[in-house]
Amino acid sequence: MTLSRFFRMGACSALLLTLAACATPTQAPDYTAFRSAKPRSILILPPVNHTHDVNASNGLVAQMTQPLAEGGYYVVPVTVEMETFRQNGLDTPDDIAQVSAPKLQSIFGADAALYTTVTAYGSVYHVVSSDTVVTASTKLIDLKTGSVLWSGTGTASGRDLGDRPAAGGGVIGMLVSAAVNQAVNNLTDESFRVSRITAERLLRVGPPDGLLYGPRSVKYGTD
Structure with missing residues (x-):
């Protein structure tokens, strides 16, 4: 076997291993405790803010009720919750x-609570880009019981909104686009x-690694 052929075979093997790794399905978490607890109602605690934007906690918590309600859970009204905490000095x-x-x-009287941490919130401005x-x-x-039933992460950017103006005109166009995006934000x-x-x-609710469907969902018990 020639040396060049040996290297080509090695490269092909590495590529096949990479593709196999990419094709590996997401491993489902252990839902044993979740299924045993069978939570029906959820309390959304205000997210702890680990960013420099003072609006991060309120900005995210305002968006968290809908996906839970659509997933089949009763959610304690956030406004009632926050007023209760305020009256108790929290x-x-x-x-x-x-x-x-x-x-x-x-x-x-809720069955479970969400403890959330915000690690990024707001604009990131670089020389030729902004998001x-x-x-x-x-x-x-x-x-x-205080036990963890499930955990998750989520991230999104302005590009996910689908309404960003396209950059053009080389570096100058990228600079202008970044400035426009910053101003729009x-x-x-x-x-x-x-x-x-x-x-x-x-x-997210449902497979492969989301929350289990709640009792108010037509899919309850199917996951």
Whole structure:
């Protein structure tokens, strides 16, 4: 066997291994605790904000009810929840996250709660590009036992909205496009719109690794 043929065979083998790895299906999480708990109602705690944008927590939590409700769950009204916390002297997501699971269960009567962290929220501006990114992670906690039933992550950007103007004209066009995108974001609060897509991806319901369908869904018990 010639040396060149040996290298060609090695390259082909590496390519086949790469394709095989890419084709590996997403491994489903362990739903044993989730199925045992059978949560019917969910409390959405205000996300803890690990970004520099003070609007991150409110911007994301406002978008989180819909995907859960559409997935078949009763969601404790966020406005009622926040007013209850405020009357008890809890005004920040960090303080609220420290309340014990049994205490939350006794106050709101919910079966489970979502503990969420926002790690990216807002515009990212580079020399020749600008985008808006919202990223978060969450855990669904059983309020009776404190155990983790499910966890997920979600991210989206302004490009996912599909209404960005195309850049043209080389570097100058890219610079102009970046400046326009930045101005549009400042005027329309694009982060809030991107949060909707992030919430949908974060709280996806169904296989292969999303939340199980809730009791109000016609698909309840099929996953």
